[in-house]
Amino acid sequence: MDTLTDLSATPFYATGKRSRDLAAELGLSEAELLASHQGPEVVRLALEPKALVEALPALGEIMVLTRNDVAVHEKVGAFGGIHFGEHAGLVIHPPIDLRLFPKHWASCFALELPDKAGPRRSIQIFDASGEAAIKIHLRAASDAAAFEAIRARFALAAPAPLAVSPYAAETMRKNVDADAFRHDFEAMADVHQFFPLLRRHGVSRRGALDLMGEAHVRPLGAKTATRLLEAASAESLPIMCFVGSRGCIQIHSGQVQTIRAMGPWVNVLDPGFDLHLREDLVAEAFAVRKPTRDGLLTSVELFDAKGALAVQFFGVREEGRPEDPRWRALVDALGAGFDA
Incomplete structure (x- = not known):
């Protein structure tokens, strides 16, 4: 199949290929x-982020999917606990836990595709480059009338x-004041201060690792994700896994x-x-420790070949408490080798 003309005879959903791969x-x-x-299988929707997200709880049980070039993250649950601020939205209705960035949302579609097992319904939101930001797939228990x-x-x-238009690659400001960055980094009281810190200093997320020093950043080897997941499974250790578009x-x-x-x-x-x-x-994997008022918090961060953050892992912890020493030991066993 070489052109869109071919799709008039064989719709994209009947090719046996995932729409992302076919595209x-x-x-x-x-x-x-x-x-x-x-x-009628694909309907373009008006992009009204807050109103749309606030309508999604009516669907009941759904599967929500977020992906990038490296990882696909799928969770089953229902929308709820919705809060929108000036720049971002939250959906916190366990087990669904989302951080939404509507400034990157550029188009939205409702799909109802024929299938032998019954219609496959979804709501799919895309960014300005035409890449998926988030997909909400209905399940057997979902409310079709609400859809x-x-x-x-x-x-x-x-x-x-x-x-659509491609995004420019993330770059760092020239002549970054490394000492000033490290001073502000060391003064962090909360990991949520890290992204504003990057913006303030004009530092990319990957570039920041080169400035933070080996007391805070250690490279990890091949198969880091496999080793981490297998160890967490073997130890029944709760973890947090972040995947972002x-x-x-x-x-x-x-x-x-x-x-x-x-x-x-x-x-x-x-x-x-x-x-x-x-x-x-x-392309690269790192163990990273960031200062907070509750002590150092350890993450494992995976980057793609373009230097984009693809996946982050943390240990599960209660707010206001230090991280679980079992998580810290697991990361050290991956080869991080941080000093105690």
């Missing part, structure tokens, strides 16, 4: 592929042609149990939580 074959973004479809109501409420009668960060908190390697993929296949991680696309 790449055609030289399109996934959003462009969906926008090109002529038929129809959302589709009817937000449907665009005459959507404008979809335009530009428009959403999706979080799992809890134990991981079933770890399976399939070719280049390492997978967590647990009830209500799936993680699929292309370990061959992890």
Whole structure:
């Protein structure tokens, strides 16, 4: 299949290929592929982030999916605990835990695709480059009538042609004051201060690791994710797993149990939580310790070949308490070698 013309005879959903993979074959973004479809199976929706998200609890049980080039993160649950601020939104309704960034949302679609097992319904949101920000897939227990109501409420009668544009690569400011950055970094009281710190100093997330020093950053070797997940499973140690797109960060908190390697993929296949991680696309892995009022907090951070953060792992902890020493020991066993 070489052109969009071929899709008039064989719709994208009947090719047997995932829409993301098919779009790449055609030289399109996934959003462009969906926008090109002529038929009731794909409906373009008005992009009203707060109103749309606040309508999603009516769907009941869903599977929410966030991905990047390295990892796919899937959680089953229901929307709730929704809060929108000036720059971001929160969905905290365990086990669903999302950080939403609507400034990156550029298009939205409701899909109802025919399937032998019954219609496959979803709401899919894309960024300005046409990459998926977040996908909400209905399940057998979901409320189909609520989906129809959302589709009817937000449907665009005459959507404008979809335009996409690639994002510029993240860069660092020239002549960064490394000493000033380290001073402010050491003064952090909360890990949530880290991103504003990067912005204030004009430092990329990957570039910051080179400035923080070996007391805070240690490189890890190959198969870091597999080793971490297998160790956490063996020890029944609860962890947090963050996977982000530009428009959403999706979080799992809890134990991981079933770890399976399939070719280049390492997978967590647990009830209500799936993680699929292309370990061959992890270019760099680091153990990172950030200062907080509760002591140093340790993360394992995986970066792709472009220097973009793909996956973060933390230990589960209660707010206001130090991190679990078992988590710190697990990370040290990966080869971090931090001094006590």
